[in-house]
Amino acid sequence: GDSVTQMEGPVTLSEEAFLTINCTYTATGYPSLFWYVQYPGEGLQLLLKATKADDKGSNKGFEATYRKETTSFHLEKGSVQVSDSAVYFCALSELLTGNQFYFGTGTSLTVIP
């Protein structure tokens, strides 16, 4: 069945450091891929998405490229800020499974000044 695996946290970085959060997936067909972010006490917010292979999603300095050959969708940011501290969830959905979301377990990021 469909699933998402993301790197375990927590991750602690200094401000302006480079961020990578790994995400790999298993899917039956051709999924859309997403990164969601959850700030403390809030719901999940869509950060970026990619709907087909080789697409790059980007938002707020974050990027992720849909790599079909490696079934990956790693999240990157060149210079993190304290305000990026949150939990990040990788997710997929595809028509074959009714477009429901399959979420990873989440990766907690703390950025220290």
Place this chain on the structure above:
Amino acid sequence: DARVTQTPRHKVTEMGQEVTMRCQPILGHNTVFWYRQTMMQGLELLAYFRNRAPLDDSGMPKDRFSAEMPDATLATLKIQPSEPRDSAVYFCASGFDRGGTNYGYTFGSGTRLTVV
């Protein structure tokens, strides 16, 4: 910005009581999901609807949980009777599927339920 509205934001109740959580999806969205989030289990899909029809509620304990969409502007999740293990944050999300492509769902702020 359009948003998914969930009420109440917080609920503390005694074991055995009925709990009803409500969700107002974004106008025009045709798909609604209910998720439960706990530290131990992460995000669990409980139920989802498309065009108000239930598509999958296999993740929901049927003996005590029920989910409905009485109209396009309201989705409800009910627990009767509630138990301490139901303590969690319950999220509603809505979105629009077009041509089979998922363009991403918008989540509400959640209902934090504590059953004592």
